[in-house]
Amino acid sequence: MALKLPDHSHCESCGDPIPFGESHCSEECRISAENEKAKEKRTEYITYASIGVALVAIVLIGYFL
Numbered sequence: 001m002a003l004k005l006p007d008h009s010h011c012e013s014c015g016d017p018i019p020f021g022e023s024h025c026s027e028e029c030r031i032s033a034e035n036e037k038a039k040e041k042r043t044e045y046i047t048y049a050s051i052g053v054a055l056v057a058i059v060l061i062g063y064f065l
Contacts, residue, residue, distance in 0.1 A: 007020040013029035013036075024030040 008017045009020050009022060010016065011018050011025040011029050012023050013033045014025065016025045018025045024033060
């Protein structure tokens, strides 16, 4: 006999079961998730900027040599 669990989701931050349709179990987890997304976005911008600077440096070095 299979046991049927009620419809539920899992918290995006900690993975705890929560009522279906919700994304976080607490305000603390929601803030944690927002901070993590902001950190990832900053890292992405820094990566793109670094690539841009490297490309400009390569072009300038090729031009002057």
